[in-house]
Amino acid sequence: xxxxxxxxxxxxxxxxxxxxxxxxxxxxxxxxxxxxxxxxxxxxxxxxxxxxxxxxxxxxxxxxxxxxxxxxxxxxxxxxxxxxxxxxxxxxxxxxxxxxxxxxxxxxxxxxxxxxxxxxxxxxxxxxxxxxxxxxxxxxxxxxxxxxxxxxxxxxxxxxxxxxxxxxxxxxxxxxxxxxxxxxxxxxxxxxxxxxxxxxxxxxxxxxxx
Numbered sequence: 001x002x003x004x005x006x007x008x009x010x011x012x013x014x015x016x017x018x019x020x021x022x023x024x025x026x027x028x029x030x031x032x033x034x035x036x037x038x039x040x041x042x043x044x045x046x047x048x049x050x051x052x053x054x055x056x057x058x059x060x061x062x063x064x065x066x067x068x069x070x071x072x073x074x075x076x077x078x079x080x081x082x083x084x085x086x087x088x089x090x091x092x093x094x095x096x097x098x099x100x101x102x103x104x105x106x107x108x109x110x111x112x113x114x115x116x117x118x119x120x121x122x123x124x125x126x127x128x129x130x131x132x133x134x135x136x137x138x139x140x141x142x143x144x145x146x147x148x149x150x151x152x153x154x155x156x157x158x159x160x161x162x163x164x165x166x167x168x169x170x171x172x173x174x175x176x177x178x179x180x181x182x183x184x185x186x187x188x189x190x191x192x193x194x195x196x197x198x199x200x201x202x203x204x205x206x207x208x209x210x
Contacts, residue, residue: 007023082196159179172191
């Protein structure tokens with residue numbers, strides 16, 4: 001995902017008191033799948049903070065939320081890191097299963113596209129329960145149809161609501177925001193900042209968001 005989609009939220013976090021805000025994207029077609037993205041992001045953090053990682057708060061949209069889960073599970077992030085995921089398919093994406101063999105899908109999403117399948121080896125390797133202090137923000141229409149009738153049940157146009165379930169995380173449903181707009185919509189950004197507000201308002205100088 002391009003960091004450009006995250007710029008309004010990054011700006012909001014800076015106003016909240018976070019400094020610096022590390023607005024990083026990823027390329028899903030690179031080798032290594034989601035684990036590879038997690039490892040490369042870890043190395044990037046280590047270059048940014050060569051002595052040791054400071055306390056962090058991390059926000060990830062869609063597959064980015066799964067990257068954060070992998071980073072936390074593998075010990076790449078400090079144990080106290082708060083994770084915020086936006087529209088992430090924690091239970092896997094049904095569309096990934098449907099299109100898993102389609103040449104264009106495989107070209108665009110590479111190994112990550114296979115990791116997104118329900119019950120993929122990658123998803124099965126993640127802890128079932130969320131670590132403490134995690135927010136799982138999701139959207140849909142609040143009905144049985146959602147934005148796309150071809151999906152099963154309510155959905156945000158890409159991910160089914162039932163696929164976003166993340167046991168142990170605080171769940172927040174914001175209706176009528178499409179998947180691609182979750183990082184841009186004012187209600188979503190406000191919800192993220194409200195959740196992070198207590199830390200942002202009294203943040204120590206070494207508290208950093210990513």
